[in-house]
Amino acid sequence: MHRTDVIAIGELAARTGVAVSAIRFYEAKGLIASLRSSGGQRRFLRADIRRVSFILIAQQLGLSLEEIALELARLPAQRTPNAADWTRISTALRARIDARISALERTRELLDQCIGCGCLSLKKCGLYNVQDKAAQRGAGPRYLLGDRAGEIAEVR
Amino acid sequence: MHRTDVIAIGELAARTGVAVSAIRFYEAKGLIASLRSSGGQRRFLRADIRRVSFILIAQQLGLSLEEIALELARLPAQRTPNAADWTRISTALRARIDARISALERTRELLDQCIGCGCLSLKKCGLYNVQDKAAQRGAGPRYLLGDRAGEIAEVR
DNA sequence: ATGCAATCTCAAGTGAGGTTTAGATCAATA
DNA sequence: TATTGATCTAAACCTCACTTGAGATTGCAT
Numbered sequence A, B: 001m002h003r004t005d006v007i008a009i010g011e012l013a014a015r016t017g018v019a020v021s022a023i024r025f026y027e028a029k030g031l032i033a034s035l036r037s038s039g040g041q042r043r044f045l046r047a048d049i050r051r052v053s054f055i056l057i058a059q060q061l062g063l064s065l066e067e068i069a070l071e072l073a074r075l076p077a078q079r080t081p082n083a084a085d086w087t088r089i090s091t092a093l094r095a096r097i098d099a100r101i102s103a104l105e106r107t108r109e110l111l112d113q114c115i116g117c118g119c120l121s122l123k124k125c126g127l128y129n130v131q132d133k134a135a136q137r138g139a140g141p142r143y144l145l146g147d148r149a150g151e152i153a154e155v156r
Numbered sequence C: 001a002t003g004c005a006a007t008c009t010c011a012a013g014t015g016a017g018g019t020t021t022a023g024a025t026c027a028a029t030a
Numbered sequence D: 001t002a003t004t005g006a007t008c009t010a011a012a013c014c015t016c017a018c019t020t021g022a023g024a025t026t027g028c029a030t
Helices: A009-016 A020-028 A047-060 A065-072 A083-117 B009-016 B020-028 B047-060 B065-072 B083-117 B142-148
Strands: A006-008 A042-045 B006-008 B042-045
Touching: A006 A009, A009 A020, A009 A042, A009 A047, A020 A047, A042 A047, A047 A065, A047 A083, A083 B047, A083 B083, B006 B009, B009 B020, B009 B042, B009 B047, B020 B047, B042 B047, B047 B065, B047 B083
Parallel strands: none
Antiparallel strands: A006 A042, B006 B042
């Protein structure tokens, strides 16, 4: 039983290593919620420390704040997530990690083929016939291509 | 020996899958250079297809355009890079890929430990200290995220 | 010679993920 | 009680990596 069951924004910041401004930003984006003191200051539940921690971890795995918000929406807001909550969510993260590793391994394989021949075609040694075939894809926001690490940039 | 030894910006765009505007942007940032036609239109060398391909690959590996510019600055600008050039640079990329894979595997291991214990507690969870800043795509001050990822309580 | 797509420049806009600033108010200590 | 640090809101600003728009010019094909 803690003396204070809610914490101020500064303490949440200190406990998570996140700037106060970022916490307000996360709240504005709907990733966390706050109560208010009589004077209008934010008060957070202790469970929010873990929610913010989750945001940081998920960010490191490449999820956007929007994607993180979707995951967090499935967590209980009013209590500390329990083992079942965490298992569900961390299993989803694991799939994400696996996918990234696979993509990187594929890229590495393709690159290895290139290191020998000096081409960057990422195809089987197209050093002298780079000019074949026209291109496939038009423009588009690069961030949309994020999950396709191995497919990009094949010179055709 | 080719009929056209230089190509227009549209062809470079088509051959790399990058938008014309992005190519102009890369040139403005000094990642690639162009000749000009008598009328002032950009003309690129065929080698620039590979330079642009390199930009895309390096981006996938989490390098910023500024970092990529540094690598590209070590490539010959006025001739097609030879096998030795590409071997040096692609070997550097390979090291980068290896590092990212290792980091992700470490993260996965920590996550696996967490999927049974249900912890999301800062001090105990190794995930909290994982540094994989390059995992993100898209814009934003990623370097700040990375710099802060391991620190605790940077509050002003 | 004409038409039209491609290209040009320069400026401004976009979106993610925040930070900074300004001026005002709150809340815990001396 | 007075003060001082923490917090408040709103809006502006920031970087990165581009895209979009406007208005003018170029260059290839009929």
